Amino acid sequence: MTSTAAVTERQLLSDLDRIDRNRRAVRGWLFVVLLTLFALVLVGGATRLTDSGLSITQWKPIHGVIPPLNDAEWQEEFDLYKRIPQYEQLNSDMTVESFKSIFWWEWAHRLLARSIGIVFAVPLLYFWATGRIERRLRWPLVGVLALGGFQGFIGWWMVSSGLTELVSVSQYRLATHLVIACLIFAACTWIMRGLSPHSDDPAPTENSKRWAVAIACMALFQIYLGALVAGLDAGLAYNTWPLMDGAIVPGDLFIQEPWWINLFENAKTVQFVHRCGAYVLWAMVLVHMIASLRAGPETTHARRTVLLFILVCLQALIGILTLIWQVPLDWALAHQGGALVVLGFAVAHWRGFVGEYPKPVAIEIRE
Template structure:
């Protein structure tokens, strides 16, 4: 996903904007939307870690806004949950009070998604009415709104995978849901940053922009792999570091035990966790190499590259702590939050390089 072409004016185009910042309200609004998306990702992580995601067994985009308002309504929701495999095989005997705990997590997650939709749509229509959004920007913002709607549908597609013949959701669908959320976050930030006036545009070297694009792509790949790890509960299986089941690199026959071979990369717990570790090392090396390269350019690119490197190091540390402490919810959520910070920093850096800032 080439964010430097998504919403960014060519280097030098921002100079004309330097004397005015009429789009500042639009930019602040998009930053607020991005902050809500980050919160949504973290709450989604909490919903998964508390195993709450299957507590609401129906998708009601409108009527589902209200929670049960009577004991009879609560019992009806509980009875629906008791029909699915997760209750029958794992949570049999759960009390209504225990059900309410997981229900509130999932309901809050869905409510936050609806809130983001309103926070996006209403100001968007207002800015259109006031003439602050031209045709080109309008198409980009409209595209973001469509992606948000798709994310809601993908979320239900994910939940539906755990209602029949499974006690949890498909790791394929969970990873897709998480990655799409992060793509929307990155795209929102790219549009917002591109609206910021540039006072002294200086085109960045092509090689540095290419390096930044590579870094951004690997961050997204790592987030997808993290979704697979979460979906398989792979972080609870091999909880030592740097060795994994007694090996720095597990034996190939264990990594590729399933047939056809490609399934190991998505369904073999050992392979999925090893790939997540391996790409973390690659990302750390790329962040370091990118910073050393940006030092040759100096200025703001060097400072942003240093920030990315620091965030990647912190994220790696949180990943190791999450693993060796067997996924405690506080550290695990900090790790998920850290992933959004790395993504935001990589996105801002890529866009600003395109602007020449």
């Protein structure tokens, strides 16, 4: 090897080491973002389950960070709540003290939502300014940040649906809000996984990647169905399994006109469809695992399918227990958190078939 080639190789190794360090730093930041998003979704779920989402009736992105600090301010906030239908129809006997219990859930949810903007934007600006963000990732990350800002608007759009006529937020808007949160979570997972080292193992079958894509999409769709269940409080009825209302396929699933409206507004139909979605997802993951283990049992891809199947089975078990125990808060939140874990792992599994982002090194070793 010539002296020029040796210098070139040392420079290449130095560049690779710098890129690896930068990628570890960015992955660490995105992991913190994912943890914050996970907490945000769980607090949002608790806010919905405790009927706390309408306790703050105004959107104050800046001033709203400061909660009421004295009795007069608490009374003012409570008086605003007393103007909406939820108070008039459901909570007319509520006192200021009991109002505080629902206020704090919504305030914590909004505070976490504001915090995620800082947790994402400030490190992004720093990593960009110091050259640690690779060029191909800059605008995708800006796009995720913009989607997060749009999510703030969607959150208020959701809350506003329950301030004039409804006693809770619209299930359509709730589902939209949760799906966008999951898309942000999935995007961060995708980018973080792409910055991680990948195995060189081939895909077990020629259809493995297609199955991984379909499973990730089905996991997201199942979360959407779950949001409709939550929005209609559909989980509080028909608390038996595997039978529902005494049958495998219960009656009165399509009693509203037009028929398709039952898929969104009939609590029985929505819960039944969510159950069916769970069965479909479980079956998809099982088939994917069996095919992968038969074709390439020693590959990392096949081993991931086993872990994915275990996660889906645990999620299904938590869902069943949540249902038959009539949706206790802790189990309902575990079910919501499990859905995010399944989605995140499914997205990471899909990303594993795509491969690591190419490292932007222009220097080549020349013998």
